[in-house]
Amino acid sequence: MKDFTIRGKRKILSQIFIFLFWIIIWQIVYGILQRDIYLPSPFNVFMRLKELVFLKTFWQAIASSIGRVAMGVFFSIVVGTILGIISSMNDFIYNLINPLIVAIKSTPVLSFIMIALMWFSSSNVPTFICFLMCFPVIWTNIVGGLANIDRKLLQMAKIYRLKKWVVIKKIYLPSILPYFSAACITSLGLGWKVSVAAEVLSHPRNAIGSHLYSAKIYLDSSDLFAWTLVVIFFSLLFEKVFAYCLEKITIKKSSKVSKGCVKVGAKN
Known part of the structure; x- marks a missing residue:
């Protein structure tokens, strides 16, 4: 317990050191350039961020952007999971969808934003772009997860003549969960970035991207960097929280896979 506490403190101190290191580098570069329009000082950016926090429009923009990202990621998870399962079961469906996935991955995001x-x-463009960019990630991981299920577990289930719902619950779901969680975490980070990029170009009301665009138009570098820090902060925050929740679920489910199969098989 003591060693665990010491490691936790060291990790926190290490993160603080890394943060201060890059702030110092930032300050040094600012001191060399001495041009606020190119690179504002860390002090000015944090002071501007402090001012933004007390503005109603700041939280409205964040809430609206989070809503668009959440909706886009949610739909990509639902559609990607369903089509991924179907594609794994049917080669024709897989061959039908795979070219679309390749096309989406190969096409620049900017092209899709222009089409959207x-x-x-303007308010629906970020959600659509988020869905479009995250869907291939979910689909690919679901297909890959189903293709890499331990065949020995399936053979054991067949020997014990387990019911289909038991096989799905005890083998398929726990085996797919690591792939699914990795896809969701990746999609959350990717979705946040592409949604903000789409907001910059579509310029919807109450959006982080709209404020970034306005800061660029008025050459307000402090405002631009402050909003950029907001994007980075919330991207990391959601990824960490989501990863933590999924990790707990994954560990719990994975630990029950073999045990569950043996118990159910013994009963049968």
Whole structure:
């Protein structure tokens, strides 16, 4: 317990040191350039961030952007999971969807944003782009997870003549969960970035990207960097929280895979 506490303190101190190191580098570069329009000082950026925190529009923009990201990621998880399962069961469906996945991965995000601007209203563009960019990640991981299920567990289930719902619950779900959790974490970070990029170009009301665009138009570097820090902070925050929750679920489920199969098989 003592060693665990010491390691925790060392990790926190290490993170603080890394943070201060890059702040110092930032200050040094600012001192060399001496041009606020290119690179504002850390002090000015943090002071601007302090001012933004007390503004109502700041939290409205964050709430709206989070809502768009959440909706885009949610739909990508639902559609990607369903189509991923179907594709794993049917080669024709897999061959039908795979070219679309390759096309989405190969096409620049900017191209999709331009197309979306012609199809949707400005407030719906970020959600669509988030869904479009995250969908291939979910689909690919689900297909890969199903393809890499331990065949010995399936053979054991067949020998014990386990029911299909038991096989799904005790083998398929726990085996797929690591792939699914990795896909969700990746999609959350990717979705946040592409959604903000789409907001910059679509310029919807109450959006982080809209504030970034306004800061760029008015050459307000402090404001631009402050909003950029907000994007980085929330991206890391959601990834960490989501990863922590999924890690707990994954560990709990994985520990029950073999045990669950043996117990159910013994009963049968």
